[in-house]
Amino acid sequence: MTEAPETLLERTWLGITGLQWLAAAVILLALTPTLMLVRRTVARRLRNYAVRSVSDVDDVIADLVERTRGWFFALIGLRLATITLDLPERWDQRAHTALIIGGMIQGGLWASTVVRYLVDRRFARHVQAEGASRQVTPIAQTMLRLAGLVLVWAVVVLVVLSAFGINITALVAGLGIGGVAVALAVQQVLGDILASISIIVDKPFQPGDAIQIGQVSGTVRRIGVRSTVLAAAGGEELVVSNNDLLSSRIQNFTRMRERRVVLRVGVVYTTAQELLERLPALLRAAVERREQVRCERAALVNLGESAIEYEIVYWVETADYTVYTAIHQQLLFELLREMRELGYEFAFPSRTLYVVPPEGAPAAGQAEPAAAPG
Structure with a gap:
C-alpha cells in the first residue's frame, strides 16, 4: 500500500524533509527553463536590433547571450536549490564547486567570443586588401586568435584545478619556466612572426609599394609570415626578415604626393x-x-x-x-x-696653397750668395 502524500512530505532523507526536497526540485525545474526562455527572447530581440544597427557591438552582445549554455542555467538552479536545503557540508561544497567550475567554463566561452570579435575587428579592413597581403592576413589573424584563446583557457584550467583543491603554484611556476625556455629557443622565429603581424596591422607598406631600407631600395612583391620579398632596383630578388625590416628606417616612395x-x-x-x-x-x-x-x-x-x-x-x-x-x-x-x-662662372672645389720659405732661406728668384774662395 502506497504512503499518503502527507507522509512522504514529512519523511526525511539526509536529514531533510520531503517538503524541502520538493521545494528544491521545483526551484531547479522551474528556474532552468525560465532562464533559457529569457535567453532566447533577449537573443532574438538583440538580433533584430543588430540588423537595423550599423554598429557591430550589438552583434557581439547577441553572440554572448546565445553562447550562454543551458547547463550553466541548470547549475545556477542547482546551487539555488541546495541553498534552501540543509545539506551535509561535503554535498554543499560539491554543489558550490560545480557552480564555480561551470561558471569558469562559461566565462571561457564568453571570453573566447570577445577575443574573436576584437581580433576580427582589428583585421576587418585588411581582409579586403588585394595582392599578397591577403595571404598573410588570415595567418596573422589566426595566430592572434590562437594566442588569445590559449591565454583564456589556460586561466580557466588553472582556476578549475584550484577549485578541485589542487595546488597550482608549482604548475604555474613550471609553465612559466617552460614558456621562457621555449621563447628563448624560438625567439628569432617569434620575432619575425610578430613583426609580420605588426606589418599587417600598422601597414607601413603593402605589395606594389616602392620602398627603401637603409641603402637598399626595391618594390614589395610579397609579405610573408617570416620575411618580405622585394624586387630590388638592380633586378634581383631580395628577401628581408620581417624583424630586420621593422628595426630599420623605411622610406615609402609610393605614398608620396609630391x-x-x-x-x-x-x-x-x-x-x-x-x-x-x-x-x-x-x-x-x-x-x-x-x-x-x-x-x-x-x-x-x-x-x-x-x-x-x-x-x-x-x-x-x-x-x-x-x-x-x-x-x-x-x-x-x-x-x-x-x-x-650672362657671364657667370661656375665654381669647382679648389684650394690655394701659400708656401712660406723657412727663416733665413733666400726668397724666390733671389740667387744664393757665392761661397768665399778658400
Missing part, C-alpha cells in the same frame, strides 16, 4: 656684385616657368671655401620619378645656358 628637390649652385668669388644680386631672381624665374612645379625659395645661403653658394628649393607636384627627372634635367640645362650667357 617631391621636394633641393639644388645648390656655386659661383666663383670673382663674380661681379651686380650679377650676384641678380642670381636669386634668375633661379626663381627658371623654376617657376616649369609646369607641375612650385617654387619654395631661391636665395644665397653660404660663403663656402671655394664658392658663393645659392640654394633652390622647389616641389614637383607629382610622385612620378620619371616626370621629376625630366623636369629637373630641363631646369639644369636652362640654368647652365642662361648663366653662361
